[in-house]
Amino acid sequence: MTRRDYWYAGGLSLVSFVLCAIRYWYPPDRYFDEVYYPRSAAEYLLGQSQYEWTHPPLTKLLIALSIQLWGGAHSALGDSGYGWRFANLIVGAALVFLVYAFAKRLTGSTPFAAIAGALLVLDGFHFAQSRIATPEITVAFFALAILYAFYRYWQQVGESSAGPPVPVRKLALAAGFALFAGSAAAYVFIGVLGRQSGAAVALMACLFILAAYTVLRTRIAGFGPGAGWLWATAILCGLGAASKWNVLFDVLLVCAFACAIPYMQGMRARIPVDVFLSAVFSATIAIYLAAYIPFFLTPQPATYEARNDLTGLMDLQYQMYTYHDVTVTRNAPHPYSSKWWEWPLLIQPIAYWYKDFRLPQSAQVASACCVAEIIALPNPVSWWFGLLSVPLMGALAWLTVRRGLLLLYVAYFAQWLPWIASPRMLFEYHFFPNDAVIILADTVALKWLYDLARKRGPEEERIARSGIGVFLLACLAAFVYFYPVLAADHIPYNVWLSRMWFRHWIIGPG
Numbered sequence: 093m094t095r096r097d098y099w100y101a102g103g104l105s106l107v108s109f110v111l112c113a114i115r116y117w118y119p120p121d122r123y124f125d126e127v128y129y130p131r132s133a134a135e136y137l138l139g140q141s142q143y144e145w146t147h148p149p150l151t152k153l154l155i156a157l158s159i160q161l162w163g164g165a166h167s168a169l170g171d172s173g174y175g176w177r178f179a180n181l182i183v184g185a186a187l188v189f190l191v192y193a194f195a196k197r198l199t200g201s202t203p204f205a206a207i208a209g210a211l212l213v214l215d216g217f218h219f220a221q222s223r224i225a226t227p228e229i230t231v232a233f234f235a236l237a238i239l240y241a242f243y244r245y246w247q248q249v250g251e252s253s254a255g256p257p258v259p260v261r262k263l264a265l266a267a268g269f270a271l272f273a274g275s276a277a278a279y280v281f282i283g284v285l286g287r288q289s290g291a292a293v294a295l296m297a298c299l300f301i302l303a304a305y306t307v308l309r310t311r312i313a314g315f316g317p318g319a320g321w322l323w324a325t326a327i328l329c330g331l332g333a334a335s336k337w338n339v340l341f342d343v344l345l346v347c348a349f350a351c352a353i354p355y356m357q358g359m360r361a362r363i364p365v366d367v368f369l370s371a372v373f374s375a376t377i378a379i380y381l382a383a384y385i386p387f388f389l390t391p392q393p394a395t396y397e398a399r400n401d402l403t404g405l406m407d408l409q410y411q412m413y414t415y416h417d418v419t420v421t422r423n424a425p426h427p428y429s430s431k432w433w434e435w436p437l438l439i440q441p442i443a444y445w446y447k448d449f450r451l452p453q454s455a456q457v458a459s460a461c462c463v464a465e466i467i468a469l470p471n472p473v474s475w476w477f478g479l480l481s482v483p484l485m486g487a488l489a490w491l492t493v494r495r496g497l498l499l500l501y502v503a504y505f506a507q508w509l510p511w512i513a514s515p516r517m518l519f520e521y522h523f524f525p526n527d528a529v530i531i532l533a534d535t536v537a538l539k540w541l542y543d544l545a546r547k548r549g550p551e552e553e554r555i556a557r558s559g560i561g562v563f564l565l566a567c568l569a570a571f572v573y574f575y576p577v578l579a580a581d582h583i584p585y586n587v588w589l590s591r592m593w594f595r596h597w598i599i600g601p602g
Contacts, residue, residue: 093193097202101192104209109185111213112222116181117173118580123445123466125226130176133159133225141392145408146415150334150383151227154179158225176225184222187233188212191528194240197247198496198532199539207564208535214571216578217470217527223579224444224466227336228524234332235342235525239503241324242346243496246353248318249363250495258313263366266308274301282402292402295377302374309367316364326371330379337412338507338522345506347372349499381405416516428519432511435523436479440596441469442520445580458589462582467597468521469574473566478530481537488540497536504529538563 093101122130128144133156135142136149144152158179188209195208212218221229278297282288315322325346332339350368384405387393393400399407430440445466454460482504489497507525511518538560545556576583577591592598 093196094202097192097196097205100202100206101189101209104192104206104213105185105189108188108213108218108222109181112181112184112219115579116177116223119445119447119464119466120173122173122176122225124224124442126176126224129155129227130159130225133176134171136386139390141390142387145393146412147227147336148334148380148383149386150331151230151336153383153386154183154230155225173225177223180222180225180229183229183233184218187218187229187236187528190233190236190240191531194236194243194496194528195532195535197240197243198494198500198536201539204535204539204542207538207560208531210564211471211474211531211534211567212528214567215471215474215527215531216571216574217468217475217524219571219578220444220466220468221521221524226521228521231332231336231339232525232528234328234335235339235507236528238325238328238332238339238342238346239499241321241328242349243499245318245321245325246349246363246495246499248321249316258309258364262312263309266312267305270301270305270308274299274304286402288401289403289406291406295406296402299374299377299381302370302377306367306370306374309364309370313364315367316362322368322371323375326375327379329372330376333376334380334383338510338525341506341510342503342525343372343376345503349502416514418515426517426519429517430520432508432518432523435508435520435526438470438472438475439594440520441467443467447580449582450585458586459584461584463585463588464580464582465577465588466580467577469578469597470527471567471570471574472593473563473570474534475530477534477537477563481533482530484537484540485533488536500529500532504533 129152132142132144132149132152136153136156137160155176158177159175162175162178191212192205192209196202196205199205218229221232275297277300278293282296283290283293286292329339329343329346333343347369350363350365353363354365387405387408388400390400392398393404393408398404428440428442434440443465445464447464448455449462449464450457450460482501485497486501488494489501504526507529508523511522542553542556542560545552574591575581577588
């Protein structure tokens, strides 16, 4: 990233922020899952028990900070969308910056990095999620940030010269001491003195053991190259896990890559797997627990949970799992629920909010005004192009042995396919972390086509430039065309209906 890249990335982020901030406070009432998250954020500020306890607290704490700064709950500015939604505008803009930086690393090209950032700015899914006070934009940011930090770590380790191996005897001594000291500390301070459950003792024993081993191991041989990016990966894993559990897909993915990299043909790198795993898991556990500090400070932290200690926290995790595994599964079908295989095809996007303002006497008049809707609709041009660009990215990763392409290609499926096993009701937003991956795959595909044309001659290069320009104009036109149903503009019924290209976009089978 050059100085010019930082200016371009910052500029695109600013454009995203300004675009998403236009009337972001409308509608003034809470819609879709905003009935849960801003309420819980306000309860944190007021020291009340949590009505919504089914997800980790970090995103609700960010919304609470937004409310504290910009209005909501007990604020003098009033309880309004100004406060609930502002934080997500910032996160959405930061995601644009991150996509630009990732694209620059993947392509080595400033113009194509700018294309990646512009594609995300013009994406309706990103636009809608940046303007609603729910966790999904934060989850997507941390998911991509974990992949980016690990990619940078992998790069630095791969480019460094391998040092001498650490003696196995010293590692065994460090592991044995960490195991003994961590288990003993957890048993004495958590089990005996704290009078906590066996599950709480086991959790804290894991944290103490991993943290002690990380310290001892690095005292013996150091972190090795890329220590900064290793810790960035570890901290981001913790922040992501404390936002929503599905970020654990990415945590497990980077851990699996760290274990497999030394054995990959053509990608041999001396990654200290033991340091990586102990740092990631200890940071993840520590940050996850830290996010629950308000839980420990609230006399009755949840509507049914009487204990506000570690044992209560462990019981809460079980209740969270049971809720998603059983309770949501038994709920009546939601009209905008969808199947996992429908997500890449864009069969059933989610209508977050719909309002018919027509008078009764004009309800049957097609041109009558007005209706308004917020639908989390990706840009169909870039989204459906992803059906080609993602497989192409996988092929290029195989043929060229490029780290970033391989990581993103595997991440696409790691963030998608585990949902097959989920018994709960699913929505298109569960696929949202792959929105940025699709944008990056589109950018990689465009760069590959351009490079291929340039090798064939000036005429082919000119045609490629024109084709890329047409693609970008099509994305811009699609965003402008769908903008009224992304931003809850008041439009005549027939104008709204013309943007519902498929029957399921209006209402789905559930």
